[in-house]
Amino acid sequence: MGDILFLAHRVPYPPDRGDKIRGFNILKYLSTKKRVHLIAFADDPADLKQKGGLTKYTGNRSIVWRAKSQLVAGFQALVQHRPVSLTAFDNDALRQAVENILERHRIDTIYVFSSQMAQYLPPRPRQRVIMDFVDMDSAKFAAYAKSSKGPMGWMLGREARLLLAHEKAIAGRADANLFVSEAEAELFRQRTGADRVHVIENGIDTDYFDPSAHFKRVDVMGSTIVFTGQMDYRPNIEGVTWFVETILPHIRLAHPDARFIIVGRNPTDAVKALARHPGVAVIGEVPDVRGWLAQAAVVVAPLKLARGIQNKVLEGMAMARPVVASEAAATGIDHGGTILVGATVGEMAEHVTRLLSNRRKAAELGEAARQRVIDRYSWEARLSPLDEVLGQPLRPAKEERVSRITDVPKKPRRAA
Numbered sequence: 001m002g003d004i005l006f007l008a009h010r011v012p013y014p015p016d017r018g019d020k021i022r023g024f025n026i027l028k029y030l031s032t033k034k035r036v037h038l039i040a041f042a043d044d045p046a047d048l049k050q051k052g053g054l055t056k057y058t059g060n061r062s063i064v065w066r067a068k069s070q071l072v073a074g075f076q077a078l079v080q081h082r083p084v085s086l087t088a089f090d091n092d093a094l095r096q097a098v099e100n101i102l103e104r105h106r107i108d109t110i111y112v113f114s115s116q117m118a119q120y121l122p123p124r125p126r127q128r129v130i131m132d133f134v135d136m137d138s139a140k141f142a143a144y145a146k147s148s149k150g151p152m153g154w155m156l157g158r159e160a161r162l163l164l165a166h167e168k169a170i171a172g173r174a175d176a177n178l179f180v181s182e183a184e185a186e187l188f189r190q191r192t193g194a195d196r197v198h199v200i201e202n203g204i205d206t207d208y209f210d211p212s213a214h215f216k217r218v219d220v221m222g223s224t225i226v227f228t229g230q231m232d233y234r235p236n237i238e239g240v241t242w243f244v245e246t247i248l249p250h251i252r253l254a255h256p257d258a259r260f261i262i263v264g265r266n267p268t269d270a271v272k273a274l275a276r277h278p279g280v281a282v283i284g285e286v287p288d289v290r291g292w293l294a295q296a297a298v299v300v301a302p303l304k305l306a307r308g309i310q311n312k313v314l315e316g317m318a319m320a321r322p323v324v325a326s327e328a329a330a331t332g333i334d335h336g337g338t339i340l341v342g343a344t345v346g347e348m349a350e351h352v353t354r355l356l357s358n359r360r361k362a363a364e365l366g367e368a369a370r371q372r373v374i375d376r377y378s379w380e381a382r383l384s385p386l387d388e389v390l391g392q393p394l395r396p397a398k399e400e401r402v403s404r405i406t407d408v409p410k411k412p413r414r415a416a
Helices: 018-030 046-051 053-059 070-079 091-104 115-120 136-147 150-171 182-192 233-252 270-278 290-294 309-318 345-357 359-375 379-381 386-391
Strands: 003-008 036-042 059-067 105-114 129-134 175-180 197-199 223-228 258-261 280-283 298-301 323-326 340-342
Touching: 003 091, 003 115, 003 150, 003 379, 018 036, 018 091, 018 105, 018 309, 018 379, 036 046, 036 070, 036 091, 036 280, 046 059, 046 150, 059 091, 059 105, 091 115, 115 129, 115 150, 129 136, 129 182, 129 386, 136 150, 136 182, 150 182, 175 386, 182 197, 223 290, 223 309, 233 258, 233 345, 270 280, 298 309, 298 345, 309 323, 309 359, 323 345, 340 345, 345 386
Parallel strands: 003 036, 003 105, 036 059, 105 129, 129 175, 175 197, 223 258, 223 298, 258 280, 298 323, 323 340
Antiparallel strands: none
C-alpha cells in the first residue's frame, strides 16, 4: 500500500480561515489512513514557519513561496491564453517538488486540493487522483462578471469560461471529484456533465468552538453584531458593505446602541472606510475569534454571493450565538431552523432587531444551533465518506491529464 501526496494551494495550517480549515482537517483525517506527503504554496511569510504544526500528520513537507503578483499572472494569462487562476499558481519549483516526491516515494493517491493545483498532475498518472474542487470557481467568476462592466467584466467572463473548460478537463480524468455541498455538486454535474462527483461537507471542531472553553474574552459595549471573515475576499467585502449601508441603519433606528464589529485579517481600504459609519468598528486580524463571537449578541453572515458551506456560520452556531444569515450564506447548511435566514434587507434587519429585543429568545436559538452542529457537523462524521472514495475503483482508462487549458480564438469563417 502506497502513500498519499497532498497538493494544496495554501499551507493548511494554522486552520484559521475557510480553505485552511477544510484542508487541515482532511489532511489530518487522511494521515490516519496512510502516510501523507504535503506540497503546498505559502503566500504569507508566517506560513513559511508552519511546518512544525504539520509534522504530526505528514511525512515530507515542501512549502514553496508564491510571490507572483496578480499583474504578472494576468499578463501571462493573456499571452498564454490561460485562466489567471492557473498562471498565478504556475511555479517551476513546486513542479520539481512534485516530481521529486513521485520519484522517491511510492505514491498511490494524489489528493488535489483546489483546481489551481491540478496543473501539477503528471501527464499520465498511475495513481488514484482525488480532485477536491471544494466549490465551483467558474460559477463564482461568472457571477462576478454579471455584476461588472467594461474591461473588468470582460476579464471576469473570460476567467469563468476558461475555468469551466479547465474544470471539465480535470473532472473527466479524476477518479473522484469532491464538493463541499450537494448544491455545488449538482451545479457542477449540470454544467460539466461530470460523473464520479461526491459530497464531502465541512465540519466544525465543537470542542474548540465552545463558549465554555478557555479563551481570552473581550470587553465590548452595546448590542454587538459580529461578522468574521477574511476581509480582502470579495464576497466578504461586498457582504459587510451591504450590511453597513442598507441593513444596519434600520437596526439602529430600533437599537441606537447597536454596534457592528468586523473581525478578520487584511481589511481592504474599502472595509476600513466603513468604520466612518455610525456604530461600525473594523477590528482587523485577531489571534482568536472566539472572544468576539462569545460577546456577540448576534452573529451575521450577510453574503450576497457565497459558494459551498460557510465556516463562519458553523462557528457562530458552535459558539451558541444566534445567527442571522442571507440565503446565499445559509445554502448547503442543514441548520434545521436553528438560524434565521433573510432574503431581503427588510428581513435581515427584522431578524437582527427582534433578537436584540428578545435576549431570551436569542439565547434559546443559540443553544439550539450549538446542539445542531454537535449532532450534525463533527469532522469525523463529515469526512467518513472519504473512506469510500479512497476505496473505489480507478477509471478504466487513464487518459492524459491536460494541465494547460487554452483560450484559442475561433478561426473566422470565410465569406461565401
